[in-house]
Amino acid sequence: MKYKNFENQISEAFRQDSAAVDTDALLASLGIPVTVEKQGRSAWWILSALALLSLLLVGFYCYINGSNSSGIAAQELVLPKLSENTNNNNNNSKTAIAVSEENQENDQSYDEVELQSGESSSAATVNSSNSKNVSERNEKVSNDEVVKSTIRENIEIVNTESSPSYYSEQQNVVTYEQTETYSNTSSYTPQLNTFIDTKQEIKDRSVVNSVNQSRKVLEDIFALKLLKSELISEKEYPGLADPECPSFSYRIPWNFSLLAEVGVMKPMKELQNTNPAMDSVFALREMNENSKEAIQLGLHAKVSRGSNPLYVRGGLAYTRIAEQMTEEYDYTEQDTTRGVISITESMNGDTITRIYGDIISETRFTGRTVKHYFLHLWDLPIAVGYEMPVGGSYYVGGELGAQINFRTSGTGFVFRDVNDYADLSEVTSKETKVGMSYFGGLHFGKHLSKRSSIQVSARFRYYPSKFSTVDPNIEQRYNLAGLHAGYVFRF
Amino acid sequence: MTTEELIARCKSGDAQGQSCLVRTYAPRLMAICRRYTKDPASAQDALQETFINVFKYINSYSGKGSFEGWLKRIAVNCSLAFAKKVHPVYFVDETPDSALQMSEVPDAYSNLGKEEIMSLMKRLPESLYVVFNLVVIEGYNHREVGEMLGITEGSSRGSLSRARSKLIEILQSENSIGLDTKKNFSAKISALN
The missing domain is CATH 1.10.10.10 (Winged helix-like DNA-binding domain superfamily/Winged helix DNA-binding domain)
Structure with missing residues (x-):
């Protein structure tokens, strides 16, 4: 066997040689977890989904509130009347107190009140011994309802028996204006809205008696009610809370709108080299690589409150930055075939040495190559803005915000060395993130209808972090400036 | 997970990617460390040092050439550095034959x-x-x-x-x-x- 074949045998034997290794121990010594959970991406997606869900919920909530705003407006309109009535009610309470005091001076006590209606067939006896025995108060409440119904009947009788000419006798005029509202616990929550407006002049004595009787009944009822309020307010009966007047509050509606926009921006790129060994590549990239344009698409939810000019918006944005590399190359490649030294032995035993010289061939390459690559950025923008009308249907505004990048990827070919381009879709990791960027801008818009408007924005976006496309030694950073056109739809 | 994804995850500091890289390449790199060190303990130390350097410098890996080749080069360098500490090696110029x-x-x-x-x-x-x-x-x-x-x-x-x-x-x-x-x-x- 020739020695050369023996060497081939050796190299073949070791070509795919492998040895047993305890990889777990090796991984542990390298500080790499032996079992690695899939991390990062899932957490990002879950967070993004939660953020979007929250935005949708907020939007839906605002939408629901917005649709109820008409009802709220109605309440708002009613509110002044109610307050007027409340004032009247206070006045009437005072009247009732005065009447009750008068009754106390006479022969009537609150312990037992007998109410009789002379003219009417109906009569009711009210036993209000509540001041002594509070446990019977529920019964009194029911009695009170009976009395109220009696009063209503008496008032009807008075109304039917009265005529406008009776106004001449001022001393017999009975005037009650009453509007009462109760909103209380389940034990006592009747809402009594009784409006009595009686102004009559009574000539006939029997009629006067009847009116007096009715008046007396009314006075007793008001006195009774006052007593009841006092009883309810006693703290030793926790089941019965103080009667409270209804409270009304004006709820400021939330405004919810969607903003869809598209923009064209000019990328302002900065390249930085951290490794002197990459100077030539860096110089070529800096000289020949040009940023073309960046396009941005976004869908945002915008929330404001009432007529407040401040708003908050958040959503999802996609940005694509295009780069172009133009390479004009001119270089020479030299191939050398080494000389061969041949040593042979002559017939007479002499050694004959022949040397064949090197063969050198040169090839010159010239040409021009244009390659593009694109950076795709997915962000979650959030911004705070201020918007104000400027006359007619026009408005202007400004905003400041931040964009959280959750995914960056690349496609196309990026310059790596002379006549050598790396396919970004293969070398860029899908987990690459640029981090946080910041933006600010001004916009000008026009309302097309009650629900829709269009706007144009001038915006500047700043990326504080640097990133690398292929070579980690060459870092690139971007600032973007451009215009956006958007359509706003209000719910 | 492809090699490119693995590299990208390691570049972003993802622990799961780092763990996957260690489990994939440790046996082959261990074999290299074993070849250049005298004993298993030194090989383990060299392997640990290798991965520390891999994660430290992975951002400088440009994608040129094979990733495994890049890892092997680091493993060889770390192993040689360890071997040098224990037994310094001296080289002399010799004529090739x-x-x-x-x-x-x-x-x-x-x-x-x-x-x-x-x-x-x-x-x-x-x-x-x-x-x-x-x-x-x-x-x-x-x-x-x-x-x-x-x-x-x-x-x-x-x-x-x-x-x-x-x-x-x-x-x-x-x-x-x-x-x-x-x-x-x-x-x-x-x-x-």
């Missing part, structure tokens, strides 16, 4: 296994053994060997030539004492070790 290529090797050595070849090669002096390994087994050219070992290209050629003649001497001496079968040769090698 191209006539050795034409020499005959007894047919008894035509079907040797890996262990037997290794036992045979281990009998070479350290400096010759290293050069022989690098050129014949790893397939590096003399310029690359010179760069790795810090010697001239000519010195590398000379060392290889000397290794070859030494190996032939060993084979011929083994053959002359009657080792004409693979079995006997293996037994003899074992006895010598």
Whole structure:
């Protein structure tokens, strides 16, 4: 066997040689977890989904509130009347107190009140011994309802028996204006809205008696009610809370709108080299690589409150930055075939040495190559803005915000060395993130209808972090400036 | 997972990618480390150092050439660095002898296994053994060997030539004492070790 074949045998034997290794121990010594959970991406997606869900919920909530705003407006309109009535009610309470005091001076006590209606067939006896025995108060409440119904009947009788000419006798005029509202616990929550407006002049004595009787009944009822309020307010009966007047509050509606926009921006790129060994590549990239344009698409939810000019918006944005590399190359490649030294032995035993010289061939390459690559950025923008009308249907505004990048990827070919381009879709990791960027801008818009408007924005976006496309030694950073056109739809 | 994906994940510092890379390439790199170090413990240290350097410099891997070749180069360099610490190797300039290529090797050595070849090669002096390994087994050219070992290209050629003649001497001496079968040769090698 020739020695050369023996060497081939050796190299073949070791070509795919492998040895047993305890990889777990090796991984542990390298500080790499032996079992690695899939991390990062899932957490990002879950967070993004939660953020979007929250935005949708907020939007839906605002939408629901917005649709109820008409009802709220109605309440708002009613509110002044109610307050007027409340004032009247206070006045009437005072009247009732005065009447009750008068009754106390006479022969009537609150312990037992007998109410009789002379003219009417109906009569009711009210036993209000509540001041002594509070446990019977529920019964009194029911009695009170009976009395109220009696009063209503008496008032009807008075109304039917009265005529406008009776106004001449001022001393017999009975005037009650009453509007009462109760909103209380389940034990006592009747809402009594009784409006009595009686102004009559009574000539006939029997009629006067009847009116007096009715008046007396009314006075007793008001006195009774006052007593009841006092009883309810006693703290030793926790089941019965103080009667409270209804409270009304004006709820400021939330405004919810969607903003869809598209923009064209000019990328302002900065390249930085951290490794002197990459100077030539860096110089070529800096000289020949040009940023073309960046396009941005976004869908945002915008929330404001009432007529407040401040708003908050958040959503999802996609940005694509295009780069172009133009390479004009001119270089020479030299191939050398080494000389061969041949040593042979002559017939007479002499050694004959022949040397064949090197063969050198040169090839010159010239040409021009244009390659593009694109950076795709997915962000979650959030911004705070201020918007104000400027006359007619026009408005202007400004905003400041931040964009959280959750995914960056690349496609196309990026310059790596002379006549050598790396396919970004293969070398860029899908987990690459640029981090946080910041933006600010001004916009000008026009309302097309009650629900829709269009706007144009001038915006500047700043990326504080640097990133690398292929070579980690060459870092690139971007600032973007451009215009956006958007359509706003209000719910 | 393709090699490109594996590289990309390792570049981004993904632990799962790093783990996958270690599990895929560790056995082959261990074999290299074993060839250049004296004992298994040193080989393990060299392998660990290899992967530390791989993860440290993976971002500088440009994609040119085979990835496995790049890993092997790091493994060889780390192993040599370890071997140098233990036994410094000195190289001397020697004149290459191209006539050795034409020499005959007894047919008894035509079907040797890996262990037997290794036992045979281990009998070479350290400096010759290293050069022989690098050129014949790893397939590096003399310029690359010179760069790795810090010697001239000519010195590398000379060392290889000397290794070859030494190996032939060993084979011929083994053959002359009657080792004409693979079995006997293996037994003899074992006895010598």
